[in-house]
Amino acid sequence: MLLRTLLCSLILSLSTPVWADTVWLNNGDRLSGEIVLLDGGKLALKTRYAGQVLIAWKDIDTLRSQKPLLIRRQGLDSEHSNQLEAAGKGMVRVINGSVQTVPLASITRLVPARPVLEDRIWEGNLDAKLDMERNEDEVDEWKLKGNTRIEHGRWRHVLTGELERETKNDKKIDDNWQLEYDLDRFLTDHWFWRVGVEQQEDEFERINRQRIVGTGPGYRFWDNELGRFDLVSQFNRVRFETAEADLEFDTYSLEWDYKRLLWGTRLEFYSNAELQLPTIKQIDYAIDSEMGLRYRLNDWARLSLLYELDQVRGLGQTTSERRYLLGIGVGW
Missing domain, CATH: 2.40.160.40 (monomeric porin ompg)
Structure with a gap:
């Protein structure tokens, strides 16, 4: 009985996607999903209930992501982030060895990090x-x-x-x-x-x-x-x-x-x-x-x-x- 329960739990965990990213909008709404990328002033978010949606970057209050992201900020080269944490209005906390709070408006691109020589x-x-x-x-x-x-x-x-x-x-x-x-x-x-x-x-x-x-x-x-x-x-x-x-x-x-x-x-x-x-x-x-x-x-x-x-x-x-x-x- 215990073995069957463990197998069912394992199958359920493998078949259920992990929606670890959260986006808070300026109007108070909150969306959960997976950040695909940010480019050209649009954030592509893959959701379980509506598929992939596009959100204007200016309409986002703050966001959170638990997966590594490559971040490009105005005037800076791309940098690697371990995760992003929600901060105040129009701000986000970048965690990359150290913690730095930056304006969302300064971020021009977000791309999920991918280990080039390890992924299939x-x-x-x-x-x-x-x-x-x-x-x-x-x-x-x-x-x-x-x-x-x-x-x-x-x-x-x-x-x-x-x-x-x-x-x-x-x-x-x-x-x-x-x-x-x-x-x-x-x-x-x-x-x-x-x-x-x-x-x-x-x-x-x-x-x-x-x-x-x-x-x-x-x-x-x-x-x-x-x-x-x-x-x-x-x-x-x-x-x-x-x-x-x-x-x-x-x-x-x-x-x-x-x-x-x-x-x-x-x-x-x-x-x-x-x-x-x-x-x-x-x-x-x-x-x-x-x-x-x-x-x-x-x-x-x-x-x-x-x-x-x-x-x-x-x-x-x-x-x-x-x-x-x-x-x-x-x-x-």
């Missing part, structure tokens, strides 16, 4: 686009584009891919897919070493198969609840396969991955790009880039707007391909 993190996005034209010709085009990453300890796995199909009067005129896997090993909190492989196949292009294997160092500038910014430099071996012949050569590449949450986490801006510098005379450079916005409808649904630019220069000519995509997707 899984996140990703999957966006879909469908375009149907019914004029003189019947054209159907659909595209899936997704990415996911898993971090555990000093390792990070990154998987990206896309699939595109297009038919015209029930005849297939475009069919291609792309898949890339990168494995990162963190040497410090910021520096890491990457090994990656990428493959593309296109049924209707002259180069019907492309494979890239590369390795090189990377640097993570930041990665927190607000977003991330990574910069990677690699040495790559590239193989092109065509119906006539195959071609292999080396390249040097520079890649960045940027994401930033805006408008109290509702809006997300992201940008990814890769610049390839081949060691052959036929190609000067190749750029594969994208940038876009995702608007969060709820915890999982997204509206997405994406701009893609692919550009290649070689033999005195520049070829560019631009695409604008509007779709709906899911995020986790």
